[in-house]
Amino acid sequence: MNIGTVAKSTGVSAKTIRYYESIGLIPNAARAGNGYRDYGGNDVETLRFIKRARALGFSVEDVGSLLSLWHDKTRASGDVKAVALKHIEAVEERIHELESIRDTLKHLTQCCQGDERPDCPILEGLAGLGGTVETSKTQKKSCCG
Amino acid sequence: MNIGTVAKSTGVSAKTIRYYESIGLIPNAARAGNGYRDYGGNDVETLRFIKRARALGFSVEDVGSLLSLWHDKTRASGDVKAVALKHIEAVEERIHELESIRDTLKHLTQCCQGDERPDCPILEGLAGLGGTVETSKTQKKSCCG
């Protein structure tokens, strides 16, 4: 199978497949007589695995660990679970950060008339006047009360 | 004021201040006789504005727009609000993505014993067996029922 075929059947672009090979995430592909990379069914499975793990937000480095565990038939499932749990923690932390940002932004925009006049609590908030824009651990003061 | 002083009083590193200057986000700094950048109070205010906007997740490009509006005393507050609302939308979309990822990960990890045995629903899920790892718009099938 040529790289383009694999790209189509895995959803991983040819460019990205070559990139994964270059950083050692996947082994060097076999080569056909013409120098083209030549893939088999296992390669497609591996790339689908990678694709799913990346879609779940695992870093390429973590995907490497997961791939090793996947190939290691004597692995302990606890090792896999540890990687996943750590990632869940990171995802949840990021969610909280974004929620805090969203709340602050919503507060500022609700205070803003949004008309043709120049008075703008959003800019005032960013400039540090009449309230705080801190996104965590700090109480938000009213900017329009 | 030297760049180091400004860095300390704004929380923006000297490196980053120079970067902002190089991309035109802030104007070229005045120079003292020795060639050092020389800053005044307005520069500190501007950098604090930038710092707050970045903390709210605005891209540097958006921060540029916000700075222009901030300096434009005849701006319409609606223009500012539009930038903010668009950003809120992006933030909310990202939150939903991450929540979906988190839910899928939690589901997989709850199915995994996490002991010394090799059987692992997490890896099976990533490999595409017995369930789906899709993170949106697709129903999740049970992987351990």
Add this chain to the structure above:
DNA sequence: CTTGACCTTCCCTTCATGGGAAGGTTTATG
């Protein structure tokens, strides 16, 4: 035999910084 669709390697771009080298300046100390 030519056209177009592949494939190859190679280098540049993104985004928002950080690291560190090589060299000039200023300040504090012995």
Add this chain to the structure above:
DNA sequence: CATAAACCTTCCCATGAAGGGAAGGTCAAG
């Protein structure tokens, strides 16, 4: 006064995870 530490300058390189595109080789169809 000499020297060392702590600044500052510009310059290029690295990050993560790819994408863009050039220059050139290969292959299948018409």
